[in-house]
Amino acid sequence: MAPQPGGASSRVLLVSGTRPEAIKMLPLLAELRRRPGLAPVLLSTGQHREMLDQALAAFGERCDLDLGLMQPGQDLSDLFARVLLGVAGVLRRERFGLVLVHGDTTTAMAAALAAFHARIPVGHVEAGQRSFDLDSPWPEELNRVAVDAMAALMFAPTEGAAANLRAEYNAQGRILVTGNTGIDALLGAAARIAGDRALAARLALAMPPLDPARRLVVVTAHRRENLGPGLSRICDALAAIAARGDVQIVWPLHRNPAVRGPALRRLGGRPGIHLVEPLGYLEMVWLMSRAALLLTDSGGLQEEGPALAKPVLVLREVTERPEALATGVVQLVGTDPRRIRAAVARLLDDAAAYAAAARHAFPFGDGTAARRIADAIEDWAAADARMTSAA
The missing domain is CATH 3.40.50.2000 (Glycogen Phosphorylase B;)
Incomplete structure (x- = not known):
């Protein structure tokens, strides 16, 4: 019944x-x-x-x-x-x-x-x-x-x-x-964007001016354990990565003042770094789909990156998603600037290393x-x- x-x-x-x-x-x-x-x-x-x-x-x-x-x-x-x-x-x-x-x-x-x-x-x-x-x-x-x-x-x-x-x-x-229902949402959104040129064009207009000649690095960072010294170290790493000159970084800033304040003070106005307001979900999916690399302390991006075939560097020392690490698409790098810079350089400068990480994997379900x-x-x-x- x-x-x-x-x-x-x-x-x-x-x-x-x-x-x-x-x-x-x-x-x-x-x-x-x-x-x-x-x-x-x-x-x-x-x-x-x-x-x-x-x-x-x-x-x-x-x-x-x-x-x-x-x-x-x-x-x-x-x-x-x-x-x-x-x-x-x-x-x-x-x-x-x-x-x-x-x-x-x-x-x-x-x-x-x-x-x-x-x-x-x-x-x-x-x-x-x-x-x-x-x-x-x-x-x-x-x-x-x-x-x-x-x-x-x-x-x-x-x-x-x-x-x-x-x-x-x-x-x-x-x-x-x-x-994971997050993969349901992601695959549905990606298919919707791919099938609607007008929608994709509107989403592109919501982005900062992006240089097609530079590889795109998308960043999210807001975890409470990273606030303070950890966030400062992440900012130092991003400044050094942007100084390469061949990448552009987009970081949609969390509303938390403990994230926004330090990020704007340390990175605001730097060439190659776009600090933007929080993006809508469809805008974020559009942006991730065009990224060469994701840097994050978010749990969601550890799941979404493999499904989109995007290498993910996790700005934490531990993760509750070991299945993501097992794919080889996701790597823990913590908040040490040297470690972050080295991991980014390896992926962006070594074509074989990038190809090994930039592949589809679905450890969190099929949608x-x-x-x-x-x-x-x-x-x-x-x-x-x-x-x-x-x-």
């Missing part, structure tokens, strides 16, 4: 607060809407207000519920408390059979805890990824471990992530290897993760409805 629309077991609350969460949850939202027995509801906490809105606009979506919790210079503890109380209030007012959270953000952790307190099952999208270092990434490693300890449904992107879950505390949770997750949720909701009827 399929769950009845409108019944508690059929109502699924998807919670997002940041741009990466939205990008990876929206393919799942679309898939859940295709299931007549399910009633998905999208809630925004507003953890990253403007960047979240950019992601929603790229998919032509809007939130059903919006807590609007963004505040300038927000402290992690204050944000956690506001998300916890805000989501708890929603769960008191409305009935849901399942709360879905994504990844490792403060929004995911607080929303999962609110659902746990309300005795509502939690589903964790992108479960099981581990760096095994609570300081890196900080505080994300603790967030994802805690969410998995509470989750009834754990959607692991890879078999390695599932193995991590099987070794941990929560033996009662159901673990499914699904792939069907949302369908697999929706299938599992549909089965779970139907079983819950049967149990409720029998009671």
Whole structure:
């Protein structure tokens, strides 16, 4: 028996607060809407207000519920408390059979805890990824471990992530290897851009002036553990790379003043470096597709680079995505300027090394993760409805 629309077991609350969460949850939202027995509801906490809105606009979506919790210079503890109380209030007012959270953000952790307190099952999208270092990434490693300890449904992107879950505390949770919904979003966006010349032309107009004779290096850096000295070292490395004269660097700056301030002071106005405002999702996919190389401390680009056949240098010492390293497309380089410069030089100056890294790899799935997750949720909701009827 399929769950009845409108019944508690059929109502699924998807919670997002940041741009990466939205990008990876929206393919799942679309898939859940295709299931007549399910009633998905999208809630925004507003953890990253403007960047979240950019992601929603790229998919032509809007939130059903919006807590609007963004505040300038927000402290992690204050944000956690506001998300916890805000989501708890929603769960008191409305009935849901399942709360879905994504990844490792403060929004995911607080929303999962609110659902746990309300005795509502939690589903964790992108479960099981581990760096095994609570300081890196900080505080994300603790967030994802805690969410998995509470989750009834754990959607692991890879078999390695599932193995991590099987070794941990929560033996009662159901673990499914699904792939990563971020690859669903990426492949869909890339196909959309490739098939629409007018769209591609509009995206190109949103970019800084790019020199076709220079290779493009795309940078993202915003991790909390890199703020301060780490970010300064990254800036030093980028200045030296730009000084080669044969590359151009585009860095869409995060809204966090602790990122923007140092980057603008140290790199603003330097030849060959474009420090730009945060790009929309489609703009970012267009830019990555044209890059020779990606430098990042982001988890998402570690997944997206291999799918786009783009070498990725990770500006961290550890990663929770060892599957990306195993492809040879992704390499850890940390924040030491000499190490970063050497890795960039090897890829840009050694054709064989570049060819070995610039190849397609899909360790995080084939673009069907949302369908697999929706299938599992549909089965779970139907079983819950049967149990409720029998009671």
